[in-house]
Amino acid sequence: MKALEEKIKREGCLMPGDILNVGSFLNQQLDCAFLFEMGKEIGRIFGKDGVNKVLTIEASGIAVAVAAGYALGVPAVFAKKHRSGNVSGGVYKASIHSYTHGNDYEAVVPKDFLCGDDRVLIVDDFLANGAALRGLIDIVGQSGAYLVGAATAIEKGFQGGGDALRALGIRVDSLAIIDRFEDGGVVFRKSEM
Amino acid sequence: MKALEEKIKREGCLMPGDILNVGSFLNQQLDCAFLFEMGKEIGRIFGKDGVNKVLTIEASGIAVAVAAGYALGVPAVFAKKHRSGNVSGGVYKASIHSYTHGNDYEAVVPKDFLCGDDRVLIVDDFLANGAALRGLIDIVGQSGAYLVGAATAIEKGFQGGGDALRALGIRVDSLAIIDRFEDGGVVFRKSEM
Numbered sequence: 001m002k003a004l005e006e007k008i009k010r011e012g013c014l015m016p017g018d019i020l021n022v023g024s025f026l027n028q029q030l031d032c033a034f035l036f037e038m039g040k041e042i043g044r045i046f047g048k049d050g051v052n053k054v055l056t057i058e059a060s061g062i063a064v065a066v067a068a069g070y071a072l073g074v075p076a077v078f079a080k081k082h083r084s085g086n087v088s089g090g091v092y093k094a095s096i097h098s099y100t101h102g103n104d105y106e107a108v109v110p111k112d113f114l115c116g117d118d119r120v121l122i123v124d125d126f127l128a129n130g131a132a133l134r135g136l137i138d139i140v141g142q143s144g145a146y147l148v149g150a151a152t153a154i155e156k157g158f159q160g161g162g163d164a165l166r167a168l169g170i171r172v173d174s175l176a177i178i179d180r181f182e183d184g185g186v187v188f189r190k191s192e193m
Numbered sequence: 194m195k196a197l198e199e200k201i202k203r204e205g206c207l208m209p210g211d212i213l214n215v216g217s218f219l220n221q222q223l224d225c226a227f228l229f230e231m232g233k234e235i236g237r238i239f240g241k242d243g244v245n246k247v248l249t250i251e252a253s254g255i256a257v258a259v260a261a262g263y264a265l266g267v268p269a270v271f272a273k274k275h276r277s278g279n280v281s282g283g284v285y286k287a288s289i290h291s292y293t294h295g296n297d298y299e300a301v302v303p304k305d306f307l308c309g310d311d312r313v314l315i316v317d318d319f320l321a322n323g324a325a326l327r328g329l330i331d332i333v334g335q336s337g338a339y340l341v342g343a344a345t346a347i348e349k350g351f352q353g354g355g356d357a358l359r360a361l362g363i364r365v366d367s368l369a370i371i372d373r374f375e376d377g378g379v380v381f382r383k384s385e386m
Contacts, residue, residue, distance in 0.1 A: 029306045030255075030269045032247075032262035054225075059251035059271070062223075066256045069225035076223045078252070111220045 001041050001175040002152065005188050007034065010038045018181050019056060026125055026153060039067025041125065042151045045173050046072065049148045051121040053077060053114070053138065057107055057132055064153050065123040072121070077114065077115055079107035079136060092137035092142040099128070107135045109143075116144030127152040127174055131160025137170065149173065157189050194234050194368040197346065200227065201369060211374050219318055219346060220253045231368055232260025235316065235344045238366050239265065242341045244314040246270060248333065250300055250325055257346050258316040265314070270307065272300035272329060285335040288327035293319070299327045302336075304368050309337030320345040320367055322326070323354025330363065342366065350382050 013021040025031035042064075054076040056065035062078050069076035082093075083105060093108045114120070122136045133150055140147045149171030155162045157177040165172050177189040208213040218224035235257075241280035247269040249258035255271050275286075276298060286301045308311070315329045326343055333340045342364030348355045350370040359364050370382040 023303070024305070025268075028271060028273065028303065030259055030262065030271070031271055032259050033266065035259060036263060062252060062255045063259045063269075066223055066225050066228060066259055069223065070229060073226065075218075076225055076256075078221060078222065078223070080252070110216070110221065112217070141226070155341060 001038065003034075003037060004176040007031075007052075008154065008178075008186055012186065014181060014184055014186070020154070020156070020178065020181075020186070022154065030063050035063055035067040036070070038064060038153055039069075039071040041175055042068040042121075042173075043071030046121050046148060046151060050119050051122075051148050053118045053120050053145075054123050054124045055079070055109070055114070055120050055136055057081065057136060060126075061124040061132075064125050068121070068123045068151060076123070077109060077110075079109045079139065081105045083110055091148035092139040094138040094142075096135035097130065097131050107132070107139065109139050111143070114140070114145055118143065118145035119148050120145045121148045122150040123152070124150070125153045127155040127162050127172070128159040129164055133161065133165060134174075137165075151175075154178065194231065196227075196230060197369040200224075201347065201371075201379055205379065207379070208378055209375060213347070213349070213371065213374075213379070217346065219257075223256050228256055228260040228381040229263070231257060231346055232262075234368055235261040235314075235366075236264030238294075239314050239341060239344060242314075243312050244341050245318050245340075246311045246313050247315050248272070248302070248307070248329055249316045250274065250329060252281075254317045255327075257318050261314070261316045261344060269316070270302060272332065275299045275301055275323070281306070285332045287328035287331040287335075290324050292324065300332065302332055304336070307333070307336035307338055311336065311338035312341050313338045314341045317342040317345045318347065319379045320348040320355050320365070321352040323352075323358055326354065326358060326365075344368075347371065 054069040057079040065076040091108045093106045152174045155174035155177045162172045179187045179189040240353035247262040250272040258269040286299045345367045348370045355365045372380045372382040
């Protein structure tokens with residue numbers, strides 16, 4: 001999505017340790033109008049796949065998921081994060097390692113909100129090593145729902161999480177894929193779209 | 194907002210201990226189309242007040258805030274929750290007591306995202322005792338921004354948090370105000386709008 005690549009170049013901030021800070025429009029401060037452009041693009045990509053539910057994880061995934069759900073005309077469900085070992089009964093759950101915080105947490109979705117008849121699109125703001133996405137895929141598997149694919153706003157391609165999932169046959173579409181950082185700037189992977 | 198009152202009656206679930214569960218459309222599962230109707234209504238109420246920023250708190254406030262920000266044509270900022278004593282430097286923060294979890298946490302907003310020139314509308318999904326709202330009002334005060342008011346989706350009027358803030362002269366508009374629970378059902382406060 002050209003507009004997202006340009007926005008990352010214009011408003012993103014490259015921090016020490018190759019951390020891309022997009023807090024000014026995608027995380028913590030949310031550019032609401034632009035979110036809806038991203039949602040529309042996800043709707044365009046997955047609009048013919050019979051998606052009936054969007055699944056994400058709190059907190060920063062919620063905004064993109066709501067925009068995508070709006071565009072697709074379906075509800076969005078978000079997994080809550082709990083400290084591991086703190087959850088029981090009536091839920092699907094998956095243990096996820098947080099590379100940011102160096103600990104594990106459990107992603108939890110009540111069974112009421114996902115079932116075998118659902119066709120699920122997973123949506124998130126960031127895809128790096130893919131740990132969160134794998135946790136959500138695990139939850140979709142537990143529910144018996146059909147996994148249509150995953151849509152993320154920004155993928156850090158060089159961390160390999162997206163390509164590892166694609167190698168499993170899972171459809172992963174990211175609106176912008178960062179190939180590498182170079183000279184303090186961002187180089188995007190050539191889009192095939 | 195009549196449509197919200199009807200949705201609460203139709204889809205809300207009254208649990209033991211006078212807890213209203215609206216997880217099927219406002220929390221954990223999000224009715225994206227309806228969220229945008231609520232956002233539009235907030236836009237209608239506050240559309241002439243020069244709001245240039247919406248402020249909320251993660252996680253379940255984000256969805257309503259994004260919808261309101263979209264309707265008002267302004268960005269939404271969300272405060273992150275941290276365990277108390279775990280935050281320093283370059284941020285506004287306020288200590289908030291969670292009645293749900295029986296502990297305190299800190300709501301944190303980087304100084305980059307709020308300043309003295311801003312005209313802020315606080316948005317949240319629920320208003321009960323008003324602890325979260327008071328924390329966010331504290332943060333607006335620290336930033337020097339002008340507080341236009343607060344818009345919440347569902348207010349539990351009988352818990353008094355909203356009226357206590359109104360008594361301070363703060364403009365608080367809730368799309369649905371629950372006056373009491375009666376015979377397993379919900380009775381709404383008569384709207385003056």
